[in-house]
Amino acid sequence: MADATGAEPRVVTEADRGGVLPEPGAAKPDPILSATGIERRFGGVVAVDVAHVEFQRHQITALIGPNGAGKTTLFNLLTGFDQPNAGEWRFNGTSLSGVPPHKVARMGMVRTFQLTKSLTKLTVIENMRLGAPDQRGERFFPALVKGLWSSEEDEITARADELLERFKLDHMREEFAGSLSGGQRKLLEMARALMGSPELVMLDEPMAGVNPALTQSLLGHVKALREEGMSVVFVEHDMDVVHDISDWVVVMAEGRVIAEGTPTDIGRNQAVIDAYLGTHHGEDLHPEIVEHRRLEAEAEAEALEQSAEGDSDDDTAERP
Amino acid sequence: MNWNLIFTSIFSAIFIKETIFYVLGAQGLNIHYGYTGLMNFGQAGFMAVGAYGLAVSVETFGWSLWVGILVGIGWAILLALLLGLPALRLRGDYLAIVTIAAAEIIRLVARSESTESVAGGNSGINNFAGAFYDLNPWVNTRRYDFGPFSYSGQDLWIQAVGWGVVLLMALLTFLLMRSPWGRVLRSIRENEDAVRSLGKNVYAYKMQSLVLGGVMGALGGIVLAIGNQSVQPDTFATRTTFICYGALILGGAARVWGPVLGGIIFYVAFRGLDVIIRQMEKADIVPESIMTSTQSGVVRFVFLGGALMLLMVFRPQGILGDRKELAFDG
Known part of the structure; x- marks a missing residue:
């Protein structure tokens, strides 16, 4: 497919297309x-x-x-x-x-x-934490008691740190997202989407x-x-x-x-x-x-x- | 000029019930505007339903004061839901229009002749908070002096309780804003669509914010109503909302202590200017040709407006605000 190699003018085979016809609205297997x-x-x-x-x-x-x-x-x-x-x-x-x-x-x-749509006045790590779905501490009453959500927050932070490292943003962890470059913001947004x-x-x-x-x-x-x-x-x-x-x-x-x-x-x-x-x-x-x-x-x-x-x-x- | 009177008035204004009124209003706006980015221009309306909810329950329906307080809070919740249901689904400026209009409707209905039997019309409702002062550990009628502060026993009691409520609201704000719930609110302030794309129900959070801040405003109305033993419709004019905004921005929005500090400074300056101008008038320092006595009441607003403009120029983030947070836009 796209990452196949070969310099000669390529003939696209059926296998390349996975049996899908190259026409608008083509049905896909799955x-x-x-x-x-x-x-x-x-x-x-x-x-x-x-x-x-x-x-x-x-x-x-x-x-x-x-x-x-x-x-x-x-x-x-x-x-x-x-x-x-x-x-x-x-x-x-x-x-x-x-x-x-x-x-x-x-x-x-x-x-x-x-x-x-980086949340510019939140730090990079907070942007990431926001991406985690269905957090207990995001509900009004549990939010009041830190003990109810702090362990979940630690897990989320660990996941966020992993992703930041993978996207090479870990050195910006504590910076406001607004101080990132355009490209870094794209990376952050992608990483944040992956939190879910x-x-x-x-x-x-x-x-x-x-x-x-x-x-x-x-x-x-x-x-x-x-x-x-x-x-x-x-x-x-x-x-x-x-x-x-x-x-x-x-x-x-x-x-x-x-x-x-x-x-x-x-x-x-x-x-x-x-x-x-x-x-x-x-x-x-x-x-x-x-x-x-x-x-x-x-x-x-x-x-x-x-x-x-x-x-x-x-x-x-x-x-x- | 009576310097002693000037100093006593200024110092006493720090803890006076009017200060509590504006501080609680500003604390509510801090939740709305400071943390969530909601433009509520009708905070006076929330403060009004708190005060009137209490006064009407006690005076008109003969319920106890404590039930009246709950009714006042309940009305604020109801008002938030009523306004939020249509307006929070729309763009931010619609909320501003809806809230400012609603607050004026509430004030005008309260002062209209048609509701006089319930809300007391122009002169409002008086003397309904006796049950509160029965619990006063100080002597209601005695005057207490501590250095430059001078308060009656009644004032001391409402101030103690009122500042207790302020501290409680500050604690609530602190606890909520360090939590993931607060993080969602601050994110909504930055960009709603980003928050939506991450699976959060933005509408529900905005509604919770509107209710919470509205209840804080209602508590301000309740404290002033009990403190004055009276509610008057014109206390809740649009000006009240903007004094609360002034206090919030002066102190620093999105800071736990911003509205508290801002409210104190704002009201002390307001009160202080008033006393100083009156004293200057009495001492004939300002000639009639520059300022007549009828103009003096307005002059303090001119000074205050000027001071706010200077603040916006030299310290737009307020006293406690973080300049860095203002640096980015979009």
Whole structure:
């Protein structure tokens, strides 16, 4: 799959795809999360209109698409932070329709945010402790008596310290989270999400605003989640990253899922390239904006093709 | 100028029942605004239902004082639920609007003619706290002097109990805020969505915070009602809420002792300015052309406002606050 090696132009085999067809809405053997007929309108604008999509368990699935494709909106809908106008979606077979976000998280689907939501005036270790679910000391009356929750707090702190060490944040333990760099905040947010031992981790642009040195370490951590048996869905713009770590790619454009497949499939998919190039020709836009969008889209498509060709020299691939 | 009177008034104001009133109001706001980030602009409403809950129970329904205190607290809980149910689901500024409006509604209903038979209208309800002063270990009518402090036996009794309540609330705040429960509250203040994404029921925590802080405010109203043996609707004007905010920010928000220290300093300054200005008037230090006697009551607010502005410029975190905590935003 993505971490397979080989310099020659690769032929994607059935085995690579795990028997799943590279087409929008493809059925997976063991989906952890599936959605059908999801529609979200903002006024007259249809932001998301997904007929069907499934996310395979124990895999890293990338959700890509040009700006405004509805990726983050879909994320918000799936995690309960927003409710769709129509549709049904299931996590581990349980319908999540109308389930509030905190209950979704308790069920084992934890998300992070595109703009990090570190609790800046809490220390790093307190951020981590907050991530532990169902704490006795978080209830009003037991909170008053330290003896009732101090041993649990010690266990939580031990777990938190382990994770901080793994994410190389242990030296920042007592600092306010607000004093961390952007990349460190991304790491902290990911580590904090893991305090709840989730089954499915939803990462919204985990690499955005992270310096290249830290990107590799973040990528390593995401891969490690899969090795530990978790499933990961992430939104990403950087094609190198997508090629590097994802087992499966879902492409969205204008609210719809337009393609699915392995990273190599996607790099060759004409519909995807068209989506990135844009279909704004007929639109009544200022010519400068159209030109700007065209250049942007071309650059993105180029990056997409390039990384499709040089598929797996991942670690040395230069980043824009 | 009578310096002796000035000093006695200023020192006595440290422990006076009005100070307790504002300190308890500010302690409640510390839970709401300082720790949870809730914009409650209607703390005066919570203080009013505490005071009126007690006074109406005793005077109108003839219940005992102790039942009346419980009724006052119960009304505060009810008010918090009533306001929180719709407003806590919405963005923060809605809570501010809803609470400030509710507090004014409560005050206007209390002073309206239509409720005069229950709430006493403009002049309020008087002389209902006799049962409290029957338990006074000091002599109610005697005057006690300790150095610069001078209080009546009645004042001593309500002050002893009132400051006991303040200490109890400070202890409660300390115990709660060092616990994981307090950590969730502070996290909600920083970012609600992050807390939601970690599986905490943000709405339930905000409601608990609103109830707890509201009850503290109600206790302030109850202490003042017993201390004055009277409740008047205009004690609970919007100004009261903002004096409590002033005290909280002066002392330092999200600090256990912030509202206590801030409340004392605020009220002592308020009282002190009043006495000093009156004395200056009597001594004819300020000519009529600069300040007439009717203006003097307002001038203290001008000074106090100016002092708060200076505080915000030079020490925005308050006296006990941590500057580092103010350094990050977002």
